Amino acid sequence: MLARQRQELILDSVRATGGVRVSELVDRLGVSDMTVRRDIDELARRGLVTRVHGGATAAGSSVEEPGFAVKSALHTAAKQAIAEAAAALVEPGASVALSAGTTTHAVASVLLGIPGLTVVTNSLRVAEVLHAAPRPDLTVVLTGGERTPSDALVGPVAVAALRGLHVDWLLMGVHGMDVDAGFTSPNLAEAETNRALLTSARQVAVVADNSKWGVVGLSTIATLDEADVVVSDDGLDPEARQAIEQSCGRLVLAA
Incomplete structure (x- = not known):
């Protein structure tokens, strides 16, 4: 050929x-x-x-989004390390919101080891992980909404479901992160729903591997300083590390 x-x-x-x-x-x-x-x-x-x-x-990835299966096959080792580091932030008995994405999907599996959690999510994939191991001490709240290529539930129904909720942590995956554009999504409706998730949380941790740095999606979810913690991997370059530390104050690098 x-x-x-x-x-x-x-x-x-x-x-x-x-x-x-x-x-x-x-x-x-x-x-x-x-x-x-x-x-x-x-x-x-x-x-x-x-x-x-x-x-x-x-x-043109700022407006195009690969499906879940494609994204889940990329950076698997980094995502697993990030998931374990992010789950370590969560205490037993906490309430946690998980956005959609392949990194938060990995986080969900690790959260199964923490007792007494209440998990709110707009991700069908995350809900599947949590429902696969039913436990009386685990409560899962799944929003409604319209389905995106990343298997997120978004739109007015999802946003309405999140109004009035208050969680201890939001663990949020993103399409890209940039010093000027902040945390971004290629999907306008998903960005809006993620902003609703962010409003519901007392503390916000963004979970994103090093390949997300410098990527700018169509819509900004939040500025860098709106995150309390960014959990990434040790492949993140020095310039990105400095920018994140100056903006959000805490950077966790999973080995």
Whole structure:
């Protein structure tokens, strides 16, 4: 297969699903890891895809969002470490809100080890994790709303459900974080719902791996200084660390 043919197939896959992994392409195309990466580099140079760690996503990611399955396959080790560090902030008996996303999905699994929690979420995936291990000491509140590609429930119904709620912690995943744009989402309705989650919380922890730094989505959820804690991984670059520490005051880096 010629390079142009491979690149057309890669581009078709990205457009169909929002993103692809290098490992998947190696198996599908029958070529080496290095060849796939060169093809992705060429597509990225032409502005047709955005290269990310372990694969590629659709170009113009500020308004486009890969599906849950694609995102869950990226940065898995970092997300697990972040999940464990974020869950350590939560005390037994606390009330916790979890936004949608693959990192908060990982957090939900770790929270199962903490007794007496009440969890509020607008994420179908998070609710599935929590309901899979039913316990009498775990209360799960799922908002209604319209479903997004990241399996979030958003819109007026979700926002209305969150009015009047008060939780100890919001653990919030984001599409991007930037010194000027703050914490962002590519989805206007999801950004609005996340702002409602933020209003309900006494303390806010943003959970985001290092690849989210410098990414700016369509809509700002909150400025950096509106987070009490940012939980990221040790791959976060020094400039980002300094900006976050100066803005929100506390940065936790999971190893």
